[in-house]
Amino acid sequence: MRNVAAIAAGVVIALLASTGYAESVSDKRGLTLEGAKRVLAATVAEAKRVNAPGGSIAVVDDGGNLLALERLDQTFAASANISIGKARTAALFKKPTKLFEDAIKGGRTPMIALSGDLQNFTPLQGGIPLEWEGKVVGAIGVSGAASAQQDEELAIVGAKLLDNMALAGMTNGHVSLPVTYIESQKVAASFTKGAVLVGEDENMMHAARNYMVHASHRDKPGVVEVHELDTDIVYVLKGSAQLITGGTPVGTKTIAPHEFRAPTVNGGETRNLVPGDVVIIPNGVPHWFKEVEAPFDYYVVKVR
Numbered sequence: 001m002r003n004v005a006a007i008a009a010g011v012v013i014a015l016l017a018s019t020g021y022a023e024s025v026s027d028k029r030g031l032t033l034e035g036a037k038r039v040l041a042a043t044v045a046e047a048k049r050v051n052a053p054g055g056s057i058a059v060v061d062d063g064g065n066l067l068a069l070e071r072l073d074q075t076f077a078a079s080a081n082i083s084i085g086k087a088r089t090a091a092l093f094k095k096p097t098k099l100f101e102d103a104i105k106g107g108r109t110p111m112i113a114l115s116g117d118l119q120n121f122t123p124l125q126g127g128i129p130l131e132w133e134g135k136v137v138g139a140i141g142v143s144g145a146a147s148a149q150q151d152e153e154l155a156i157v158g159a160k161l162l163d164n165m166a167l168a169g170m171t172n173g174h175v176s177l178p179v180t181y182i183e184s185q186k187v188a189a190s191f192t193k194g195a196v197l198v199g200e201d202e203n204m205m206h207a208a209r210n211y212m213v214h215a216s217h218r219d220k221p222g223v224v225e226v227h228e229l230d231t232d233i234v235y236v237l238k239g240s241a242q243l244i245t246g247g248t249p250v251g252t253k254t255i256a257p258h259e260f261r262a263p264t265v266n267g268g269e270t271r272n273l274v275p276g277d278v279v280i281i282p283n284g285v286p287h288w289f290k291e292v293e294a295p296f297d298y299y300v301v302k303v304r
Contacts, residue, residue, distance in 0.1 A: 039059050085124075242273075
């Protein structure tokens with residue numbers, strides 16, 4: 001009987017302890033490394049779109065701890081630390097850093113003393129909190145763009161990405177993007193000269209995608225292409241072409257980050273493509289449409 005009583009008492013204590021724990025501690029969502037990378041990618045894409053002269057972008061969690069950082073070309077050396085300071089300040093105070101800069105400009109100079117009491121307190125415009133379902137889960141800081149105003153505008157783009165991800169829904173760390181529908185007339189028009197159907201505009205939502213869809217058209221041979229990051233999935237619709245894959249490009253030039261071109265290639269494997277054929281070209285593999293029977297139309301899905 002004593003053993004039964006002891007077990008019963010233990011169960012009661014465990015139940016009370018678990019109840020108290022549930023009431024005292026709330027579930028907390030935090031910004032993941034994947035989420036930080038997506039925010040960073042969206043901001044970098046926007047900086048390139050607006051031709052920002054440089055800058056550093058930092059993403060921190062709600063405790064101000066650094067999760068991701070990127071320093072663009074042509075950026076002054078201190079910008080990285082400043083961007084981290086802006087992000088940390090926005091995260092810890094859960095407010096845009098412009099509020100602190102404006103307050104100091106307005107005469108609240110004692111606030112500067114926080115820079116000695118709080119590590120990396122940076123009351124400069126360009127830090128924006130990151131919110132998820134109404135809760136601050138981190139922050140982004142940008143420094144070194146054309147102006148303080150542009151710093152903040154770029155940071156807002158990154159913050160809006162997280163907002164859009166929350167609106168779209170996120171399950172097990174993956175974004176549920178909306179269904180994309182492109183009517184036949186637009187698809188047909190895109191093939192007349194070749195166009196990107198999905199993924200051309202690197203805005204907040206598209207930055208969450210890892211693919212692009214091209215409606216491609218060729219009337220003549222191209223050059224050797226090497227995509228360092230993108231895998232190309234090709235589906236032929238019309239015409240025919242001789243495709244060479246592999247080999248060693250000759251006279252390679254860099255035309256964009258992770259993108260290379262060459263006028264010819266040594267070696268490689270030759271295939272004659274006709275309608276209905278599918279070719280998957282992994283990233284890093286040279287490929288060249290050496291001969292084309294026009295009009296040559298084909299879909300390309302670029303997966304990164």
